[in-house]
Amino acid sequence: MARVLFLGGLGRSGTTLVERLLGELPGICALGEVVHLWQRDLRDDERCGCGLRFSACTFWREIGEAAFGGWQHVDVDRIARLRATVERTRHIPRLAGRTLPESLRAAVVEYTSFYTAIYEAAALTAGAEVLVDSSKHSALAYCLRWAPALDLRVAHVVRDPRGVAYSWTKSVDRPETDGAAQMTRYSAGRSALLWTAHNAAFGLLARRGVPTIRLRYEQLLADPRAELRRLAAHAGLPLHDEDLDFVDTDAAQLRTGHSAAGNPMRFTVGRVPLRRDDAWREALPPRQRALVGAVCAPMLHKYGYKEIS
Structure with a gap:
């Protein structure tokens, strides 16, 4: 049985x-945002985190062979249709039930079988105990x-919604497209609504019995070694002190990875500073900052973000 740590x-x-x-960390294979692999990688042949x-x-070629006998045997159109049928926020109330409705059962089983095949093949190819999927989608x-x-x-990852909102307003190139596209942008109000909805969904998922741990982005940067230990324990992976030698209080040394999709940071190799990005405090206009604070107020205190102005 493949053990998957899903970053949500x-x-x-x-x-x-x-x-x-x-x-x-030893025993972990990070796959990136597998949810985007079908379109961006199989169909558009964008760049892996390794640069190729x-x-x-x-x-990824080895994973495709082990999972499907080669990526050419994967029907991307079929996966897209299945995703449109079952992987929608509006379906969460039905997916969250004690039993799966018959109207969704066959499609959910088929859709998730593609992910299971990739996870199992990746575990075999990488010799990993834990697969990390950073797809995020609730x-x-x-x-x-x-x-x-x-x-x-x-692992339910949360960040101050005002920092999230500011990040969504920025123009960011997607290097895997060689300058042909940028990352999606949202208004501050839109990102605030999405922040509330997605985080609430992961709170409900935990109450439905899925083992869930909450990680605050700010706390990770304040004490990265402690938070990595906590995440590894949640994944059932014991660590030794030397396993964390690559990270200290203000930087980490990163090797080349094979993220299928994600933020441009996935291409970064070498020493990476670990510091909070609080540019939003000055750069996000006061009116937008107040709007985000008001929309997200019910959950701000719950997550330890007390300042709402």
Whole structure:
């Protein structure tokens, strides 16, 4: 049974950094945002975290052979149709039930079988005990809870919503497209609504019995070694002191990874500073900052973010 640590939350909350740090630990294989692999990698042949085109990456080629007898046997259109049928936020109430509705059962089983095949093949290829999927999408996590061959554990990553909102307003190139596209942008109000909805969904997932741990992005940067120990323990992976030699209080040394998709930070190799990005305090206009604070107020205190002005 494949053991998967699913990183959940809203984008721009630090999940790519969490994934990269976890990927440095022995016994863990970080896969990136597998939810985007079908379109961005199989269809568009974008760049793996190693810098090569997906089709040229030996790591992913081996996974494709082990999982499907080769990526050419994967029907990307079929996966897209299944995703449209089951992996939607509006389906979460039904996916969250004690039993899976018959109207969704067959599609959910088929859809999650593609993910299970990748996880199992990656564990075999990398010799890993734990696979990290930083897809973030709450609806995907709810689908995966019904996959019988998965040991699903969730790390719910949260960040101050005003920092998240500011990040979503910025223009960021997607280097894997060689300058042809930028990352999605949202208004402050839109990101605040999404922050509330996705985080609430992961709170409900925990109450439905999926092993879930909450990680604050700010706390990770304040004490990265302690938080990595906590995450590894949640994943059932014992660590030795020397396993954390790559990270200290203000920086981490990262090797080349094979993230299928994610933030441009997945291409960074070498010494990476670990410091809080609080640019939003000055750069996010006061009116937008107040709007985000008001929309997210019910959950701000719950997560330890007390300042709402």
